[in-house]
Amino acid sequence: MKVKQTVTFNLLLIFILLLSACGNRLAEETEEYQQQMDDIYTINNELTNHLDNIDSDKIQNHISDLDTDFESDELEEMISKLEGEILPLAESLNTKVDEMEVTNEDIEDHHNTFVESAQVKYDFAEQLSDYLSTYQNSVQASERLIDLSQSFMDNQKERDDIIENASDSKAEEEINTLIDQLNSNSEELDEASKILEGDESIESKQEQIDDVLLPMLDEHVDSLNQINLSTQQANRVRSVSLEMYYGYISYYEERKNTMSYNEKLQNVQLQNILSLQESYQRLDEDYTKELEELKSGE
Known part of the structure; x- marks a missing residue:
């Protein structure tokens, strides 16, 4: 026994x-x-420090409130930092992580947590940069549309003043010829632009701008240039009207861009992007905990 x-x-x-x-x-x-991970840790620490300093709540609040100060100053700085510093670091980190070979299965399982975290950090930086850039483009395009509308109203007032102050019968005759052509052009443009206010798809509206409205405006410019004028006032009316047509062209091109920006923003939830910050932080915590367990031989 x-x-x-x-x-x-x-x-x-x-x-x-x-x-x-x-x-x-x-x-x-x-x-x-x-x-073996020392160099990778160095890149990761620098990247993580940048990403942790991004105030997700502030971004959410400013964009929701349409804070113009944020749009013009902080937003530009954030986009520049994301594109110039953070994204290159995230790309470098993922490249080096992909090159890292781990043969021990226990360590490999743990290493995969780091790999996942590195990918989430890249996704966070890339998606946030893309969203903020699109948002900035949308805001700037809207501001340009407002400026174009104001310019159009200013030109229209100047043209009306010239017409009202026509000094002789010859000028009045030539101006009336211009007005007839302008009215005809206006009716044609109004009819062709109705689709933009309807329920048609964005693609259909953009095609209408490219295939119908912009070529039509080019024809309207030609229609004014083909009219023979001799008086200074009539020529000035035509000149101002041409400026308005060129403004229309810029307006519709900008309108088309705005449609694309807004559609892109509507298809992406900012909160889903910002939540990636918590995701990589949670993965980093898991990685650190698992690493301590491996070092203790557990």
Whole structure:
């Protein structure tokens, strides 16, 4: 009976020693793994510091409130930093992580958490940069549309003043010829632009601008240039009217761009992008915890 107990004890001791040896070997391989990751850790720490400093709540609140100060100053600075510093770091991190080879299965499972975190960090930076750039483009395009509308009203007032102050019958005759052509052009343009206020798809509206409205405006410009004029006032009416047509061309081109920006923004939820910040932070916490467990041989 004593012999049997001794054998059992010896087997248990051997098993414990084997476990201890395996644990020590895993801890040693973990240390080697960390040394191999040193350069990657350096890039990751710099990238993470940049990303952690992004105030997601502030972005959400400013964009929701349409804060113009944020749009013109902080927004531009943030986009520049994302594109110039953060995204290159995220790309570099993912490239180096992909090149890293891990042979130990236990460490590889742990390493995959780091790989996932690196990808989420890139996605966060890339998607946020794209969203903010699109938002900025949309705001700036809307501002240009307002400026074009104001310019159109200013030109219209100037033209009306010239027409009202026509000084002789020849000028009045030539101006009336211009007005007839302008009215005809206006009716044609109004009819062709109705689709833009309807329920048609954005693609249909953009096609209408490209295929119908812009060529039509080019024809309207030609129609005014083909009229023979001799009086200074009539020529000035035509000149101002041409400025208005060129403004229309810019307006519809900008309108088309605005449609694309707004559609893109509507198809993406900003909150989903901002939530990626919490996702990579949670993965980083898991990675650190798992690393400590591996180093302790658990």
